[in-house]
Amino acid sequence: MKLRIRHSKLGKVRFTSHRDSARHWERAVRKANVPLAYSAGFTPRPRMSFGLALPTGGESLAEYLDMELAPDTEPDLDELSARFSAALPVGYEVTHVVERDHGSPSLQEDVVACSWQLTLHGVSHEQAADAVAIALASPSLMVARERKGQHAVDDVRAAIEDLSLVASHDAVLDDPRPHLCAVLASTGRGLRPTELVATLFPALDPVDVTARVLRTHQWIERDGVRREILPAHPFATRTPARAGWGCA
Amino acid sequence: MNSLWARIEPLLARVQKPARYIGCEDGAATPRHAPGKVSWLLAYPDTYEIGLPNQGLQILYEILNERDDAVAERTYAPWSDLEALMRRHDVPLFSVDTHAAGGDFDLIAFNLSAELVYTNVLNMVDLAGVPVRSAHREPHHPLVVIGGHCAFNPEPLADYVDLVVLGEGEEVIGEITEVVREWKASGRTPGSREGVLRALAQVPGVYCPGLYDVEYDGPALRAVTPRYADVPATVHKRTVADLGEWPYPKHPLAPLTEVVHDRLAVEVFRGCTRGCRFCQAGMITRPVRERPAEQVRTMIANGLRSTGQDEVSLTSLSTADYSNIGQVLQGINPLGCGSSETVSLSLPSLRVDAFTVGLAGQVSGGRRSGLTFAPEAGSWRLRQVINKLITEEDLYGAVESAYSQGWHRMKLYFLTGLPTETDLDTQGIVELARNCVQIGRRHTNRASVTVSLGGFVPKPHTPFQWFGQNSTDELRRKVQLVRDASQRAKGVNVKWHDPAATLAEGIAARGDRRIGAVMERVWRDGGVFQEWSEFFRMSRWNDAMAAEGLSIEWYVNRHRDEHEVLPWDHLSAGLHKDFLWLDWQAALAEHGLEDCRWTPCYDCGVCTGYGIEHVVASPVPPAGGSQGTGQDLARGGEVPVELLAPRRRHVEAVPVDAPVAESVSA
Structure with a gap:
C-alpha cells in the first residue's frame, strides 16, 4: 500500500x-x-x-x-x-x-506553487503596503543569485503569482507586525520566501526583516484546476492555532 | 528559571546548523526547577555534534533528573557564529533543554575528554557571566565542576574551577547534590563559598584545588598540600563496583540533527587491562567491569524502541574483549523495531585479529564501509615497549580476513614519537601498510590502506608519564619519513595530526597550576576550539608561554626522573606510583605484560587498594586475540578473576578513607 x-x-x-x-x-x-x-x-x-x-x-x-x-x-x-x-x-x-x-x-513533480505567510519585522504596515504595490506593478524583478559558483541575475516577477498584505485589523493572534501572503511558483527557477523579502526591501537585511516563514499550502493542478494536495479538514480540531488565515 | 528562548530565537536565523541549539531530542528530560532542588548544568566544552553522543553526560543527566532533589540540563559550546551574536546581544550561555541562563544554575559541570578543550571551558564560564577565576566568584555564582578523563590532571584548570571529580560519576553526583542542597538551604550567605567547598572536599572523589597550597622550587614543583587538616592529602578516584547496577542511559538521547556518532550506544564494559602503556584511559578506568549479557540485550532492545535508531554501537575500550561476545551478538539480530529491516551493529575499538574481523563481518550486515585497526607502532620491538602486543601475524590475519569478507578500505592508526622509537620503527609503519595492501590486492584491485599518524603525548597516570615528548621538529621529521616512504608504496595513503597541536596538547596534559595563566592568555587571545584546525594557531601558545616566563622544553620535552614530584601526585587513580615506574622500566627493557584479567595480578594497586575486582560476564575468555601474549585464549585460557559480582559485595571491604566509586565515562 x-x-x-x-x-x-x-x-x-x-x-x-x-x-x-x-x-x-x-x-x-x-x-x-x-x-x-x-x-x-x-x-x-x-x-x-x-x-x-x-x-x-x-x-x-x-x-x-x-x-x-x-x-x-x-x-x-x-x-x-x-x-x-x-x-x-x-x-x-x-x-x-x-x-x-x-x-x-x-x-516533487506535481507541486506547482506554495502559499506562504511571512511575518515582517522592523517595517511598518505602510512600508510593507508600498513595497507590495511596487512589486506587483513592476514588469520584472531582478534577483542576484549564486549558481554553481557563478554570479547570475534572474527575473523572478513571474514566480510571484499572488502577493498581498494582511489588513492590519485582521491581525494574527496578538502579533501586530505586518504579515504578507504570497503564492510563489515552485516550478522553473522558483522563488524562495527570503528572496521575495529581499526584492521587496532591497535596502534592508532580509534575515532581519523575515521574522517568521510559514508554509500554508502546497498546490497541484488537475484538469486546469488548482487545489491543495490534501485539503485541510474543514472541521479539523487539531489544526494548530496559527492556522493559515487569510492566505489561500 | 526564565527561558531566554525569545532572545535566542532571532539569532538562530543567522547561524549555521541552528538545530544544535534547540534541544527537543527524544530522551530529553522535562526539567522542573524548584527552590529546594539543586540545579546542574551539564556542559560539554565542544560542539553539540561532538558532545551530544557523550555517554557520561547522558548517564549523569538521567541519574540527576531521577532524583527528587536535583534537576539537570545540558549545554554545549556554541559555534563561533552564535557566540559572536550572543556577545553582541548580551545573551548568556544557555541550556538546550529549557534555554535557561547558565549563571542561574547551582553547578556548571564540564566533561573533559581532551586537553585542547580547556580554553572552551573558560570561554563557556565567561559566556555564562561567571568570573573565570574561582577566587573571584561570589556565593550567588554557580560552582564550576570538571570531571572526565582529563580531570586526573586538573592542575592547569585549578585556579578556574571550584571542584574536580575523579573517576566515575554515578554515585558521587548524588553526594555532591546533598552537600550543595544544604548550602542552598542555608541561604548561600556571604563568605559561605569556601565553607561549601570544604564540605565537598569530604566527599570521596572530590578534589577542591582552591583548598591546597602549591610550593615550587624554581621551576620544579615541591608539593601540593591541603591547607586544612580535614581536607584529604590524596584524593582517590571513584569506581562503580558493578556496572550491572547502573543500566544507564535508560532513555538515550536521539538528536534531531546529525551528530558524530549517530547510533544507539550501549556500554558493554568499563576498564581495560590490556595494559597499553601509552593509554591513559586503560590505566585510569581499571578494573574491568563487564555489563551482564542479558542487560546488554535489554538495553539494546529498549534503546532501539525508544529512539528508532537502526544502528547499535557496543562501546568500551576494546569491545571484542567482552567475554562471550559472540553469544551476546547472536542474541541481538534481528531485534529491530518490528520492521523488515535488520539492525546493524558496530564494534568500535576493534582488536587486531582475524577472530575480531569475523565478528565485525557477522554484525555489520551488508555494510562494508571500512575497518580500522590500531597497531600503534611499526615494529614488534616497539609494540613490546608500548605493550600493544600485536604480532605481524595477528595484523595480517585480520587484514586477510577483512579483505576476504568484502572490505576494501582499511585504516591503520599509529603513534609516532614513542619512547625508544628509531627511524627503523617509524619506517616500519609503511612496511606494514604496504604488506596489508599486498594482501588486499589478492582480493581486490581497489585495496587501499590509510595510515593515520598521531604524535605521542605522554599522559599522567601512565607508565610513560616520565617520558619527554618529542619536539615538534622531531615529529615533523618522522611524519616526513613516513610520507617519503609511502611515495613508493602503492595504495598507501598517509594522514597525520598537526605536530604543533600535539605540542599544545602536551603543554596542557602534564601542566601544573602555572599553565592555567597560559590557558587564560590563549583564550583571551581568541584561542577557542583548539582541536579544530581552523581555530588553532601555535603562535598563541608560544606567546602565552613566553609571557608567563615558562619553558615549553621544561614542561613538554624533558624526561622526568623517578623522584620528581608530579603535578598529579596528590590525585590517585589507584595505581601505585612504583608499579607505574616498574612498568616504565619494563617498557625500556622491551618487555611486555600479559592481560591481567586472565593471569595473576601484577599488583597495580587498583583492585587491592579499592577492594574491587574484575567483573566478567562469562567464564569463557574471548576466542582468538592472543595479541602476541602467547596466551591461548581460544582454548579457554585461565579462569577469570571473578564472575559477575554479587550486588555490592565489595563495598563493605573498602577502607574508610578510600573512595568507592565515580566517573564520567568517555
Missing part, C-alpha cells in the same frame, strides 16, 4: 533541516513499528519520498511525504496518523494519512 501523508512542522523543530526531517521520519516509522517496503539492492532503503524542501527555520502547516508499506500491510489509517504524531519530535502533527493513487506523479 502506498501512502500520502500531510503534517505540520511548527515551533523549535523548525530549525532542523529538510534532511533532518527525513531522518525524523525514518526513525518515527521504526518507533511506530510500521513496516515499510524496501528498495532492492545491496543497501536496501525504506521506500519514502519527500516533497519540496522547507527552508531551515521555516514552519509549515502543509508538509507532504509519500511512503510504501511492506506487502500485505493493511493498517487503520486514522490510527496510523496518531501513531506517527506520537513518534515524531514535538512540533510535528500528522493531519492526513491517505492511500495514494497508483500512478500519481511524485510530490
Whole structure:
C-alpha cells in the first residue's frame, strides 16, 4: 500500500533541516513499528519520498511525504496518523494519512506553487503596503543569485503569482507586525520566501526583516484546476492555532 | 528559571546548523526547577555534534533528573557564529533543554575528554557571566565542576574551577547534590563559598584545588598540600563496583540533527587491562567491569524502541574483549523495531585479529564501509615497549580476513614519537601498510590502506608519564619519513595530526597550576576550539608561554626522573606510583605484560587498594586475540578473576578513607 501523508512542522523543530526531517521520519516509522517496503539492492532503503524542501527555520502547516508499506500491510489509517504524531519530535502533527493513487506523479513533480505567510519585522504596515504595490506593478524583478559558483541575475516577477498584505485589523493572534501572503511558483527557477523579502526591501537585511516563514499550502493542478494536495479538514480540531488565515 | 528562548530565537536565523541549539531530542528530560532542588548544568566544552553522543553526560543527566532533589540540563559550546551574536546581544550561555541562563544554575559541570578543550571551558564560564577565576566568584555564582578523563590532571584548570571529580560519576553526583542542597538551604550567605567547598572536599572523589597550597622550587614543583587538616592529602578516584547496577542511559538521547556518532550506544564494559602503556584511559578506568549479557540485550532492545535508531554501537575500550561476545551478538539480530529491516551493529575499538574481523563481518550486515585497526607502532620491538602486543601475524590475519569478507578500505592508526622509537620503527609503519595492501590486492584491485599518524603525548597516570615528548621538529621529521616512504608504496595513503597541536596538547596534559595563566592568555587571545584546525594557531601558545616566563622544553620535552614530584601526585587513580615506574622500566627493557584479567595480578594497586575486582560476564575468555601474549585464549585460557559480582559485595571491604566509586565515562 502506498501512502500520502500531510503534517505540520511548527515551533523549535523548525530549525532542523529538510534532511533532518527525513531522518525524523525514518526513525518515527521504526518507533511506530510500521513496516515499510524496501528498495532492492545491496543497501536496501525504506521506500519514502519527500516533497519540496522547507527552508531551515521555516514552519509549515502543509508538509507532504509519500511512503510504501511492506506487502500485505493493511493498517487503520486514522490510527496510523496518531501513531506517527506520537513518534515524531514535538512540533510535528500528522493531519492526513491517505492511500495514494497508483500512478500519481511524485510530490516533487506535481507541486506547482506554495502559499506562504511571512511575518515582517522592523517595517511598518505602510512600508510593507508600498513595497507590495511596487512589486506587483513592476514588469520584472531582478534577483542576484549564486549558481554553481557563478554570479547570475534572474527575473523572478513571474514566480510571484499572488502577493498581498494582511489588513492590519485582521491581525494574527496578538502579533501586530505586518504579515504578507504570497503564492510563489515552485516550478522553473522558483522563488524562495527570503528572496521575495529581499526584492521587496532591497535596502534592508532580509534575515532581519523575515521574522517568521510559514508554509500554508502546497498546490497541484488537475484538469486546469488548482487545489491543495490534501485539503485541510474543514472541521479539523487539531489544526494548530496559527492556522493559515487569510492566505489561500 | 526564565527561558531566554525569545532572545535566542532571532539569532538562530543567522547561524549555521541552528538545530544544535534547540534541544527537543527524544530522551530529553522535562526539567522542573524548584527552590529546594539543586540545579546542574551539564556542559560539554565542544560542539553539540561532538558532545551530544557523550555517554557520561547522558548517564549523569538521567541519574540527576531521577532524583527528587536535583534537576539537570545540558549545554554545549556554541559555534563561533552564535557566540559572536550572543556577545553582541548580551545573551548568556544557555541550556538546550529549557534555554535557561547558565549563571542561574547551582553547578556548571564540564566533561573533559581532551586537553585542547580547556580554553572552551573558560570561554563557556565567561559566556555564562561567571568570573573565570574561582577566587573571584561570589556565593550567588554557580560552582564550576570538571570531571572526565582529563580531570586526573586538573592542575592547569585549578585556579578556574571550584571542584574536580575523579573517576566515575554515578554515585558521587548524588553526594555532591546533598552537600550543595544544604548550602542552598542555608541561604548561600556571604563568605559561605569556601565553607561549601570544604564540605565537598569530604566527599570521596572530590578534589577542591582552591583548598591546597602549591610550593615550587624554581621551576620544579615541591608539593601540593591541603591547607586544612580535614581536607584529604590524596584524593582517590571513584569506581562503580558493578556496572550491572547502573543500566544507564535508560532513555538515550536521539538528536534531531546529525551528530558524530549517530547510533544507539550501549556500554558493554568499563576498564581495560590490556595494559597499553601509552593509554591513559586503560590505566585510569581499571578494573574491568563487564555489563551482564542479558542487560546488554535489554538495553539494546529498549534503546532501539525508544529512539528508532537502526544502528547499535557496543562501546568500551576494546569491545571484542567482552567475554562471550559472540553469544551476546547472536542474541541481538534481528531485534529491530518490528520492521523488515535488520539492525546493524558496530564494534568500535576493534582488536587486531582475524577472530575480531569475523565478528565485525557477522554484525555489520551488508555494510562494508571500512575497518580500522590500531597497531600503534611499526615494529614488534616497539609494540613490546608500548605493550600493544600485536604480532605481524595477528595484523595480517585480520587484514586477510577483512579483505576476504568484502572490505576494501582499511585504516591503520599509529603513534609516532614513542619512547625508544628509531627511524627503523617509524619506517616500519609503511612496511606494514604496504604488506596489508599486498594482501588486499589478492582480493581486490581497489585495496587501499590509510595510515593515520598521531604524535605521542605522554599522559599522567601512565607508565610513560616520565617520558619527554618529542619536539615538534622531531615529529615533523618522522611524519616526513613516513610520507617519503609511502611515495613508493602503492595504495598507501598517509594522514597525520598537526605536530604543533600535539605540542599544545602536551603543554596542557602534564601542566601544573602555572599553565592555567597560559590557558587564560590563549583564550583571551581568541584561542577557542583548539582541536579544530581552523581555530588553532601555535603562535598563541608560544606567546602565552613566553609571557608567563615558562619553558615549553621544561614542561613538554624533558624526561622526568623517578623522584620528581608530579603535578598529579596528590590525585590517585589507584595505581601505585612504583608499579607505574616498574612498568616504565619494563617498557625500556622491551618487555611486555600479559592481560591481567586472565593471569595473576601484577599488583597495580587498583583492585587491592579499592577492594574491587574484575567483573566478567562469562567464564569463557574471548576466542582468538592472543595479541602476541602467547596466551591461548581460544582454548579457554585461565579462569577469570571473578564472575559477575554479587550486588555490592565489595563495598563493605573498602577502607574508610578510600573512595568507592565515580566517573564520567568517555
